[in-house]
Amino acid sequence: MYVGVPGEFTLLPRPTGSSVTAYELPDPLNNRGEVIARSTTDWPRRSFIWRDGAPTEIRAPDGSETLAAAISDEGHVVGQWRLGARAFLYRGGTTIDLGEGSAIAINRSDQALIYQTLREGESRQPEAAWLWTDGTRIPIDAPAGRGLSVGRFPRSRHLNARGEVAGNLLVLESGGENYPLSAFIWRAGVALELPSLGGKYVLHHEDGDSVTISTADAINRRGDVVGASANASGELRAVLWRDGKLIDLQAPVGSFSRAIAVNDRGEILVSWTPPKQDPVRESRAFVWREGIVSDLVGSRGARSLRLNERGEVVGQLAANTLGWWRPECPPSADGGAGTHDAGPSTDAEPPPPAEEGESEE
Numbered sequence: 001m002y003v004g005v006p007g008e009f010t011l012l013p014r015p016t017g018s019s020v021t022a023y024e025l026p027d028p029l030n031n032r033g034e035v036i037a038r039s040t041t042d043w044p045r046r047s048f049i050w051r052d053g054a055p056t057e058i059r060a061p062d063g064s065e066t067l068a069a070a071i072s073d074e075g076h077v078v079g080q081w082r083l084g085a086r087a088f089l090y091r092g093g094t095t096i097d098l099g100e101g102s103a104i105a106i107n108r109s110d111q112a113l114i115y116q117t118l119r120e121g122e123s124r125q126p127e128a129a130w131l132w133t134d135g136t137r138i139p140i141d142a143p144a145g146r147g148l149s150v151g152r153f154p155r156s157r158h159l160n161a162r163g164e165v166a167g168n169l170l171v172l173e174s175g176g177e178n179y180p181l182s183a184f185i186w187r188a189g190v191a192l193e194l195p196s197l198g199g200k201y202v203l204h205h206e207d208g209d210s211v212t213i214s215t216a217d218a219i220n221r222r223g224d225v226v227g228a229s230a231n232a233s234g235e236l237r238a239v240l241w242r243d244g245k246l247i248d249l250q251a252p253v254g255s256f257s258r259a260i261a262v263n264d265r266g267e268i269l270v271s272w273t274p275p276k277q278d279p280v281r282e283s284r285a286f287v288w289r290e291g292i293v294s295d296l297v298g299s300r301g302a303r304s305l306r307l308n309e310r311g312e313v314v315g316q317l318a319a320n321t322l323g324w325w326r327p328e329c330p331p332s333a334d335g336g337a338g339t340h341d342a343g344p345s346t347d348a349e350p351p352p353p354a355e356e357g358e359s360e361e
Contacts, residue, residue, distance in 0.1 A: 077091075112131070143184075158217075224240060250293055261305070268287065287313070
């Protein structure tokens with residue numbers, strides 16, 4: 001695995017005595033440059049944290065597999081062990097059992113977001129969720145007529161420094177099994193459904209259609225929530241919810257787009273895929289800040305994108321290779337920096353959302 005800055009990449013050493021030859025990245029990077037990754041070739045699965053380039057294994061209390069999910073700026077890690085049956089917090093070289101479920105997010109106060117699937121193997125079914133704080137699990141309850149869907153598409157950015165949670169609700173009164181998704185924020189113990197652009201994105205499956213009204217992907221310290229919402233034309237658009245207002249983030253005309261991260265400076269990372277008629281339909285990305293759009297140099301086809309508090313973006317460019325983008329990067333001829341057309345929407349059909357297939361990130 002590699003980390004680096006433009007023009008300079010450094011190989012992270014393989015853990016001593018490990019047969020690991022491939023990794024997958026959860027939310028891998030904190031603001032101190034510490035990296036976590038999970039093996040894909042060891043069994044049982046193993047998780048590691050690299051500090052100053054040196055790897056340390058995160059061991060489960062009983063020696064079973066660990067799946068690290070997120071790392072805080074203090075270098076503390078949460079995830080799951082015992083095949084997802086138990087959540088853990090790793091700090092100070094010790095792995096702490098947090099009880100049933102899977103931990104998917106952690107903030108600087110060591111609060112952890114935990115979810116548990118209620119009915120295995122069913123698509124878009126309600127889940128249980130808790131905020132773990134100093135040994136206490138506080139339940140996150142959905143509004144009437146709604147169910148929680150926090151862990152189906154887990155992201156550490158669902159939890160902010162104040163213990164507020166952004167995620168998705170299932171619209172239960174719609175009936176069927178693939179309940180529509182709608183974004184929410186949980187604040188002061190109450191879950192509030194967020195407004196949408198008024199449309200529905202419908203994805204057709206052999207076993208029935210799935211509908212997305214809106215999705216929440218991240219929340220920052222001030223309570224800004226970012227994600228996507230369907231407009232009247234049925235297109236998913238990257239959006240920001242701020243102070244009760246819904247803001248479109250100016251993705252190119254006719255594209256499928258999602259805002260996948262927001263930092264405390266208000267910078268927002270947006271992933272988008274060109275419309276169907278575009279000859280090159282690889283995913284791309286840009287950073288939005290207060291109406292200014294900066295396309296990421298060389299971001300075509302990049303995946304697992306993450307944004308830190310300095311406005312830097314890390315992402316997977318190829319198998320086991322990470323690229324690091326900084327805002328000061330100059331324009332590039334390969335579809336890099338610059339502005340783009342953010343005009344009115346067209347009727348172009350967007351590609352399937354990441355929730356229903358592989359992640360756009």
